[in-house]
Amino acid sequence: MIEPDVSIVIPVFEEEESLPELVENIAGVCTSAELSFEAFLVDDGSSDGSWDVIKEIHEKDPRFGGLRLRRNYGKSAALAMGFKIARGKYVVTLDADLQDDPAEIPSLVELLEEGYDLVSGWKKKRKDPLSKIIPSRFFNFVTRTMTRIPLHDFNCGLKIYRAEVVRHVHLYGELHRYIPVLAKWEGYDRIAEKEVQHHARKFGRTKFGFERYLRGFLDLLSVFFLTRFAARPMHFFGTLGTAAFAGGFSLSLWIAIDKLFYGNPIGDRPLLLLGVLLILVGVQMFTTGLIGEMIVVDRMKRPNVFDVIESCLSDEVHVAETHDIG
Ligand SMILES: Nc1nc2c(ncn2[C@@H]2O[C@H](COP(=O)(O)OP(=O)(O)OP(=O)(O)O)[C@@H](O)[C@H]2O)c(=O)[nH]1
Numbered sequence: 001m002i003e004p005d006v007s008i009v010i011p012v013f014e015e016e017e018s019l020p021e022l023v024e025n026i027a028g029v030c031t032s033a034e035l036s037f038e039a040f041l042v043d044d045g046s047s048d049g050s051w052d053v054i055k056e057i058h059e060k061d062p063r064f065g066g067l068r069l070r071r072n073y074g075k076s077a078a079l080a081m082g083f084k085i086a087r088g089k090y091v092v093t094l095d096a097d098l099q100d101d102p103a104e105i106p107s108l109v110e111l112l113e114e115g116y117d118l119v120s121g122w123k124k125k126r127k128d129p130l131s132k133i134i135p136s137r138f139f140n141f142v143t144r145t146m147t148r149i150p151l152h153d154f155n156c157g158l159k160i161y162r163a164e165v166v167r168h169v170h171l172y173g174e175l176h177r178y179i180p181v182l183a184k185w186e187g188y189d190r191i192a193e194k195e196v197q198h199h200a201r202k203f204g205r206t207k208f209g210f211e212r213y214l215r216g217f218l219d220l221l222s223v224f225f226l227t228r229f230a231a232r233p234m235h236f237f238g239t240l241g242t243a244a245f246a247g248g249f250s251l252s253l254w255i256a257i258d259k260l261f262y263g264n265p266i267g268d269r270p271l272l273l274l275g276v277l278l279i280l281v282g283v284q285m286f287t288t289g290l291i292g293e294m295i296v297v298d299r300m301k302r303p304n305v306f307d308v309i310e311s312c313l314s315d316e317v318h319v320a321e322t323h324d325i326g
């Protein structure tokens with residue numbers, strides 16, 4: 001089977017009304033831009049009629065395929081499923097709710113052809129209430145600062161990747177918000193941004209409430225830790241542990257000298273408690289770091305070491321050529 005220009009992965013959760021218009025738009029845009037495509041509508045345990053609509057769509061136009069997860073596994077799992085079977089040269093992700101505009105796909109493809117690994121949409125003029133825009137600005141600011149990836153809109157559903165990139169990001173939990181961070185960690189750091197049209201929600205309801213910010217923040221901490229320290233936990237815990245232990249030890253020493261040499265009572269001094277607390281916290285951090293290191297070593301030992309190395313190779317392969325000498 002020939003590989004299409006683009007694979008479009010669309011996570012679907014209770015979006016039955018939006019789907020017919022969505023697929024019509026996608027087919028129209030790709031046809032006029034002369035892009036061959038395959039699209040996967042990934043139904044994630046919807047309880048409305050989404051799956052029946054997807055089956056109908058597939059019968060009418062087999063370029064649209066459908067996948068159905070047994071229950072609601074979440075947007076990241078749905079995207080990961082789509083990534084797994086995508087065969088296109090480029091992979092586009094697009095929300096199913098008609099808020100992202102498929103008309104952007106051709107210009108996103110052009111950007112990738114300039115040499116980027118991934119291009120993320122930026123809903124500069126958002127059609128959302130202020131109560132959503134303000135927390136989202138803050139969230140993006142924190143993410144930008146912590147990850148040093150200069151994007152304005154990490155959570156934009158509309159993104160495009162070179163196929164190799166999605167094959168290497170390990171998506172789980174709710175990490176779909178941080179695919180650019182995961183991609184950068186895997187070495188794909190040519191990341192660009194493009195302003196995209198955003199439309200107000202036409203049908204259905206939003207799937208993420210206010211708790212998205214709390215979860216998003218916790219996920220940011222995990223991503224920050226994992227991308228920097230997963231392979232060397234001792235550097236993280238060891239640094240904190242050493243700092244806490246050194247602080248606690250100095251305080252306790254100081255207070256002991258005060259007692260031994262100056263005869264001051266120390267039993268009711270808050271500094272004594274603080275010193276002991278810091279020593280304990282320091283030791284605990286240290287042992288957590290050691291256990292982390294053991295887990296890492298164990299994990300490196302188990303799979304064949306060549307598999308680990310292979311998973312870090314890029315898809316560009318240059319085989320060494322052998323020349324006859326003399
Ligand atoms: N597969 C899957 N898709 C989901 C899930 N939750 C949301 N989606 C899809 O993800 C896309 C974005 O969800 P929305 O609820 O529109 O989120 P949003 O665009 O950030 O929020 P609104 O602007 O309020 O619509 C839509 O295509 C949803 O169908 C889920 O649990 N599983």
Ligand SMILES: [Mg+2]
Pocket residue numbers: 095097099201
């Ligand atoms: Mg939406």
